[in-house]
Amino acid sequence: MTHDTQARSPRLGHISRTNLQAIVGYYRRYRLAVAGGLAALIATNACVMAVPWLLKWAIEAIGSGAGWTSVGRLAAVIAAVALLGGAFRTASRVVIYWAGRGVEYDIRNDLFRHLLRLTPSFYDRTRVGDILSRAINDTSDIRMLIGPGILQVMNTAIAYAAAITMMVLLSPFLTLCALAPYPLMVLFTKRYTRRLYDLSTRIQETLAGISTRVQETVSGITVVQAYVQEDSTQSAFEAECDAYYRQSMEMVRVRGVIYPLLGTIASIATLIVLGVGGREVILGRLTLGDFVAFNAYLGLLLWPTIAMGWILTVIQRGLAALTRIQAILATPSEATDGPDAVSLPTRAGRIEIRGLTFGYDGAPADDGRPAASGSVLNEVSITVEPGTTCAIVGRTGSGKSTLVRMLARLYRPPDGCVFIDGVDVNRLRLADLRACIGFVPQESFLFSTTIAENIAFGRPDTPPHEIERWCEVVRLTEEVAAFPGGLESVVGERGITLSGGQRQRVALARALCVGPAILILDDSLSAVDTETEEAILGALEEATRGMTKILISHRVSTVRDADQIVVLDDGRVAERGTHTELIRAGGLYADLVERQRLEEELEAVEG
Amino acid sequence: MTKQTDPFREETILGRAYDARLMRRLWPFVRPHARWLGFSLAFMPVATLAGLAQPYLIKVAIDSHIVPGTFSGIGLVLGAYLAAILVEFAARFGELYGTNLAGQRVVFDLRRTLFAHLQRQDGRFFDRNPVGRLVTRLTSDTEAVSDMFASGVVAIVADVAMLVGIVVVLWLIAPKLALVTYTVLPPLALIAVFFRARLRDAFRAIRVLVARLNTYLQENILGMTVVQLFGREGRNFEAFRAINDEHFRVNHRSNIYDASFYAVVDTLSSITLALLVWFGGGQILQGALTFGVLVAFFEYVQRFFLPIRDLSAKFTIMQQAMASLERTFTLLDTTPAVASPAAPAPLPARSGAQGGAVAFEGVWFSYNGEAEWVLRDLSFRVAPGETVAIVGATGAGKTTIIKLLQRFYEVRRGRILIDGLDVRSVSLEALRRRIALVLQDVFLFAGTVEHNVRLGEAIGPEAVARAVEAARVSSFVHAHPAGLQMPVAERGRNLSSGQRQLIAFSRALAFDRPILVLDEATSSVDPETEGLIQEALHVLLEGRTAIVIAHRLSTIQGADRILVLHKGQLREEGTHQELLARKGLYHTLYKLQYRGQEAAARKTRP
């Protein structure tokens, strides 16, 4: 993904306007807390700044031989002020960190909410490892930016302002001298922010690459092992780790300079004060108390100055991360209800497709090359009356799955093409649309929970006896009973601990369980043997009475009883009709049957 | 990782900040780069001394020049101060550079080792470990180890050196004043211990929650289509929010400790200052102390508290690193049940066209314990050049047979022979190089079609072209402008299921191997395309051994022999005709498939 929202303002490093707006927007909810924290921070600094002044008085008291009691009193005041400052500091940190965590919490929720809304087309062009890396690593980088990062920025600003004011009060001339090396700091940091930002971005991308590689290798481990590709996979992985190593070392060099450099600049200021200030004292233009206090104020700048290096890295890293998260959040979602979205008037389940032409709009793949473009569906028109069954057959890649995806609006069809119960699916409330469809995708994805929970996925309050009934319909009862945990057995990730056919049947039961008006089976029994399939289809007949059904299959035995059969060829409706009509017509479908009939005849002869 | 119960819940980890056992185990990874650590450590005393010298030089400046009012010689003091600053800068850079270099190299090695280790694991391991967890091991956990080097262990040693140095220097300059200063040390220690315990508990809770967040996120992203289809967005969001909420609350708790600790240390530092003023002031009044010493003490005290302030941050880094190391080593400790023998028997060389022999002898297998047998006493043979089909209901154990042949899992009883040798006696690599496999669950890598056919192997363009042609991949690839370079999205999402199967099929053909194993390889492919593939296979598979699992009769009819599997047992065996004639399981299985057409055919042919 690109981060085109790059910085315009060189002063602020790489805080682009959208980034700034985003941060401010998130903080708005916590503005009271932030204001309170800021106030506490100012109070803290007031206390902290009082200490050197008290020190000055104490030293002047000692110098004038005022006696131990007055010195002791001053010491007691210092301790009291310190305690007060500590209390304020605790308060400021707690409140500001709380706000930071709150922002993190909100961002994470927003991200997940947005991910839930993004359509499959987004997931087609974005790699899972990359999304995960953003959701996990980048949010934690942002957290560092918005919690400790912002706190330190505020603290540094206040500390500088306060300390410099006090120093000017003590001696304007000495202040000027002491601050002489600081422009150097500004110069250096300016030079390094850009590099820090770019490096952080690159490092985060490489890390996402590593995580994607691991993800892919583990998911496809059986292929890697079966084809003995461990070595080539390993070297690809190491190349990525190597890139990461080199980028990290570059970062180390940059940071290795910045951190000590800032400390050195602060120390040089002390050196100047020592020389110039010492001279002033000797010449009698400054008291020793002033001198010590001045030194102490300079000392108070030491920590914020050293912390500046850390702040810079954290901020640049956080901004890079924010840009990456914003890229996801800025992806518009097609899966939202428009203002004029309507509810489904009835639940009859009438489907009408009129002149549907659709292509996967050539969304670029990861490497930027365009994917297959052109239209996958061409002028497809189909009407399925409520309660009837429509079977779709056709060659691999002819667009069957694409067609049914349009019905559930997984991909958005053009307006005015796909209607359910007379309403354009694009105008329907998505929740309504999906609630009326029971969809069994071609690839059965199960969640790593129990079989029962998987079946009740669309209707979590399904009573157990109903779950058992659906199990019976899909002929799972016997097999499930053989598992140690029965229906409560936990299936592995994606359901890998089930056989392919078992997985398909759980997915089927899951779709049945929502009690849909329209049931879509996309080649959903391909891994199931014919005998079991026959039994399931028989049971389905009973259980799905009244539902509109769309059946995609390559098996003639599955589709032959359908009320209409649609043959898709290269995205067009090539034929339609009932089994007998189509055989009589002698087209593609007849060829399909002929092919199987010939085989059967052959067997009859041989057998 | 070996825990039997609930393998999908992230294991809770103890929160120690230093564990000698783990560090010892890390040592082999550190040793090759130890000289960089040494390099870094060599700078440490230099940096410490240069740091310690600075306040002392201030004392000298005040006592010998500023207070008496003599300019002469102050240049020398200032020069020394400048030198100390520059030396400290250089030494700190060297220190940082050395540790980071060592850290990054250690992490690189650790990642490499972990990845290689992962690739050696068997099926059981991957059944138990969610992908997300393994990704975490190789990314976040190794990062935590790198952080330990960058700002943990060496920085702490440097800090401790500085603290000890300051304590000693204070004593040397003014023992009495030093004793007064030391009085803050016991409360400081107490406070540190108190907060450490709190922080550790909070930290432990945070880690568990982070793992839960990540696992939940991962699964939902992978199954997003299903989540959306079943309208679970609201419910799943609530579930996510609940975890996020808990995460927020635990973090808030840890923040309170963290903030208090920082503030308490800060306050303590100021109180020490007050103590110095009070006691030191008195001493100066009595003439027992100089101003310079008092100012130097102020400076030292500030330097003393500086590292203690972010002790809790360093402590967290160390804790994180220990937890990560613990899990890393637990992962490295899992020895795969399946591994090449120490002295593998050599498999006789065979060209692809010579075929290979396979034999199962009394094989028993179960995925979990001995309770639930998936295969029972299974025996069969496949001769070189023979094509054998395996049929059976879903869940009968067909795929399991393939997984055992490939040795993704180990048989419980009995044995499996390949060309007369027990699969356990030959190397995994040699075994797997015998077999070209199309798995029931097709997996495609992101990249191009060609990459998916060849994988990392050096297969010539003609061989690829032939395989692609035979498996009919060409039929859809040729329509694409990029041809074989047509991009494939992650898991082949931009292709239809049938197309994915065809690519996996052509992969098996391109890898010209003696034994071809097809597990429902064309289940999503239309019969016409399948017919064309079969024709091409006749030529391509000449002499090769094939094991074919399928439900479609058209797929298996050409087999020399058919095995009928029922609940893990071999129930029938023979040619198609023999089995039909026997009127057993096979007969009923396939009667159904063709009854429909028979009737239809009769209707259409008057």
Ligand SMILES: Nc1ncnc2c1ncn2[C@@H]1O[C@H](COP(=O)(O)OP(=O)(O)OP(=O)(O)O)[C@@H](O)[C@H]1O
């Ligand atoms: N997400 C996608 N992005 C881009 N192209 C896609 C996507 N999904 C499918 N296609 C392409 O669209 C065409 C139709 O695919 P579809 O999945 O609808 O075929 P199908 O008829 O279901 O085939 P099968 O019988 O193999 O399941 C194919 O050429 C495929 O490569």
Ligand SMILES: Nc1ncnc2c1ncn2[C@@H]1O[C@H](COP(=O)(O)OP(=O)(O)O)[C@@H](O)[C@H]1O
């Ligand atoms: N990884 C696994 N862990 C536990 N059980 C499994 C695993 N894979 C398959 N099974 C179980 O083993 C049995 C046989 O599965 P399989 O061999 O895939 O059947 P099929 O004949 O359909 O290919 C099924 O009951 C299935 O649930």
Ligand SMILES: [Mg+2]
């Ligand atoms: Mg399809």
Ligand SMILES: [Mg+2]
């Ligand atoms: Mg199977």
